[in-house]
Amino acid sequence: MRLEIKDLHVHYGKIEAIKGISVVVNEGEIVTLIGANGAGKTTTLKTISGLRKVSSGAIIFDGQDISNVAAHERVDLGISQAPEGRGIFPGMTVLENLEMGKFHRKNRKAEMDEDLDKVYTLFPRLKERVSQAGGTLSGGEQQMLAIGRALMSRPKVLLLDEPSMGLAPQMIANIFRIITEINKQGVTILLVEQNAQQALQRAHRAYILETGNVVKEAKASDLLNDPAVREAYLGTGAHS
Amino acid sequence: MLNIRDKGAAIWEKWNRPQRVTFALVLIFFVALLPYAGEFPLTSFLNTPITSYQATLVYPVAMFVLMALGLNIVVGKSGLLDLGYVAFFAIGAYTMGILGTTTGLNTWEILPIGIGLAMLSGLILGLPALRLRGDYLAIVTLGFGEIVRIIALNLKQTGGPNGVVGIPNPPAIFGQKFSLDDHAAYFWVIFLMIMLVIWMVRRFTVRRPGRAWEAIRQDEDVAALMGVNLLVYKLWSFSIGAAIGGAAGVIYASKVMFIAPDMFTFNVSVLILACVVFGGMGNMWGVILGASILAYLPERIRFISNSRQLVFGMVLLVIMNVRPDGLLPRKKREKIKQKEAK
Numbered sequence: 325m326r327l328e329i330k331d332l333h334v335h336y337g338k339i340e341a342i343k344g345i346s347v348v349v350n351e352g353e354i355v356t357l358i359g360a361n362g363a364g365k366t367t368t369l370k371t372i373s374g375l376r377k378v379s380s381g382a383i384i385f386d387g388q389d390i391s392n393v394a395a396h397e398r399v400d401l402g403i404s405q406a407p408e409g410r411g412i413f414p415g416m417t418v419l420e421n422l423e424m425g426k427f428h429r430k431n432r433k434a435e436m437d438e439d440l441d442k443v444y445t446l447f448p449r450l451k452e453r454v455s456q457a458g459g460t461l462s463g464g465e466q467q468m469l470a471i472g473r474a475l476m477s478r479p480k481v482l483l484l485d486e487p488s489m490g491l492a493p494q495m496i497a498n499i500f501r502i503i504t505e506i507n508k509q510g511v512t513i514l515l516v517e518q519n520a521q522q523a524l525q526r527a528h529r530a531y532i533l534e535t536g537n538v539v540k541e542a543k544a545s546d547l548l549n550d551p552a553v554r555e556a557y558l559g560t561g562a563h564s
Numbered sequence: 565m566l567n568i569r570d571k572g573a574a575i576w577e578k579w580n581r582p583q584r585v586t587f588a589l590v591l592i593f594f595v596a597l598l599p600y601a602g603e604f605p606l607t608s609f610l611n612t613p614i615t616s617y618q619a620t621l622v623y624p625v626a627m628f629v630l631m632a633l634g635l636n637i638v639v640g641k642s643g644l645l646d647l648g649y650v651a652f653f654a655i656g657a658y659t660m661g662i663l664g665t666t667t668g669l670n671t672w673e674i675l676p677i678g679i680g681l682a683m684l685s686g687l688i689l690g691l692p693a694l695r696l697r698g699d700y701l702a703i704v705t706l707g708f709g710e711i712v713r714i715i716a717l718n719l720k721q722t723g724g725p726n727g728v729v730g731i732p733n734p735p736a737i738f739g740q741k742f743s744l745d746d747h748a749a750y751f752w753v754i755f756l757m758i759m760l761v762i763w764m765v766r767r768f769t770v771r772r773p774g775r776a777w778e779a780i781r782q783d784e785d786v787a788a789l790m791g792v793n794l795l796v797y798k799l800w801s802f803s804i805g806a807a808i809g810g811a812a813g814v815i816y817a818s819k820v821m822f823i824a825p826d827m828f829t830f831n832v833s834v835l836i837l838a839c840v841v842f843g844g845m846g847n848m849w850g851v852i853l854g855a856s857i858l859a860y861l862p863e864r865i866r867f868i869s870n871s872r873q874l875v876f877g878m879v880l881l882v883i884m885n886v887r888p889d890g891l892l893p894r895k896k897r898e899k900i901k902q903k904e905a906k
Contacts, residue, residue: 373789374788375785375788375789394793395788395789396788396790396791396792396793396794397791399789399790399791400791404789405789407785407786407789411783411785411786411789412786413778413779413782413783413786414782415778415782416778416779416782420775423775424775424779424787424790425790427772427775427776427779427790427791427792428790428791428792473790477790477791
């Protein structure tokens with residue numbers, strides 16, 4: 325399993341949001357894309373999951389160019405996304421949300437209990453809330469639900485779009501701990517984050533995006549110690 | 565605010581199977597007797613002044629309930645705003661009108677053809693239109709409704725503005741005649757269709773299509789991320805709704821024996837949509853109640869003639885202010901969902 329983005333361009337109408345980026349995610353890695361608002365992080369993820377169309381370039385997954393595969397078919401290939409802003413179904417219960425994560429599998433009954441157990445082990449809180457409507461959960465619980473639901477499809481690669489957004493510091497630490505845990509269970513992770521500190525601590529490699537371009541690619545630990553990066557993204561540079 | 569919907573659902577959930585079957589049978593029995601309600605002293609308040617009570621019961625009441633249930637699948641269940649639902653009604657009606665007057669086929673033979681054509685037109689419209697979202701879809705469907713009416717107005721085969729005259733009534737089934745002065749048989753046929761639709765929607769709701777529609781309604785993008793084939797499930801929803809509209813159209817044309825383009829205006833689409841919204845989008849029982857009231861009320865208050873539409877409008881305004889989610893809104897999902905028995 326290897327996810328490779330080659331010279332990807334994506335447009336919103338006439339505006340070019342992604343201006344030729346190349347990213348590689350190897351099996352078993354946590355790779356993070358960090359950058360400010362409008363850098364193109366979310367657009368990149370949406371293009372990988374198929375919600376946005378590729379203008380030019382290629383998305384190669386398991387050796388196959390999936391640029392023209394429909395979004396709903398990419399789930400079958402093993403790409404699963406926990407969308408931006410949590411994106412749970414507010415009117416469905418926690419259980420129904422999780423069951424939706426298995427929608428693409430025709431005979432999902434057989435695997436259902438097993439995978440529900442796995443998700444409940446990672447997120448015991450979800451088990452307590454199983455019959456509650458998704459929209460009534462707290463922000464952190466909704467994020468857990470979004471990640472848990474994405475795991476229900478047994479993904480090879482998990483795309484996470486700003487899992488820390490709008491969460492309390494303690495909950496952020498908790499979520500990132502679980503992300504590492506999921507990765508240790510063999511799921512490759514592509515993580516988009518504004519919380520660079522946490523993301524770089526957890527990831528193996530990182531790409532820094534600025535206005536649709538990759539400006540830096542390195543091992544995450546190197547970036548954590550890079551003075552320029554510290555100043556721009558970690559707020560702990562020379563001035564502090 | 566009194567929550568009849570949840571109270572009713574709670575009672576229903578407490579019942580075991582025999583109790584549910586008994587209740588359903590009793591309900592069916594009493595609804596089937598509705599055509600004669602005007603003759604019993606106890607229920608004679610239902611009688612509509614000026615217009616015939618039985619005729620009112622068939623059209624608009626039963627017919628509106630049927631169509632509102634069909635539109636509810638599209639608007640309520642899958643969240644696709646269709647403002648041209650009358651088109652499918654018209655296609656069903658014209659299929660009956662043209663085939664009924666030019667071929668020897670009778671109503672029951674034309675019914676599946678009408679349903680098929682309505683479904684087909686739903687597919688043809690849906691394929692390009694369902695790629696659009698929200699307001700854009702509404703505008704395209706609105707246009708489609710008008711296109712169908714204008715084609716009927718200009719085509720020689722549809723009789724232009726004069727419409728189609730002399731459409732045959734349905735032949736008798738089981739010795740039950742369909743005549744101009746006894747409407748009970750029409751009511752029972754439509755009632756049967758309504759029950760079929762209710763059964764069908766209940767099946768769908770707990771299975772894959774129902775789940776997919778619900779996901780699409782709540783968030784299209786996320787539904788796609790779950791592996792829901794958006795276009796396929798939207799097309800299903802759209803063409804099932806169209807089929808029900810077409811069925812209603814066939815029966816309607818066969819009953820009134822005469823159809824013309826001005827029966828299929830935008831107003832009808834809006835009125836059916838109002839039934840859905842008024843009753844409670846997405847909840848079948850609410851939609852049935854809403855359609856019954858909106859169809860029945862204008863006839864019941866016909867004695868105030870000129871101000872009747874004013875009163876009707878005021879009732880709509882007041883109810884929608886007091887109950888913005890409709891009379892019986894869809895269930896707020898907070899209860900424990902029992903795992904389906906294996």
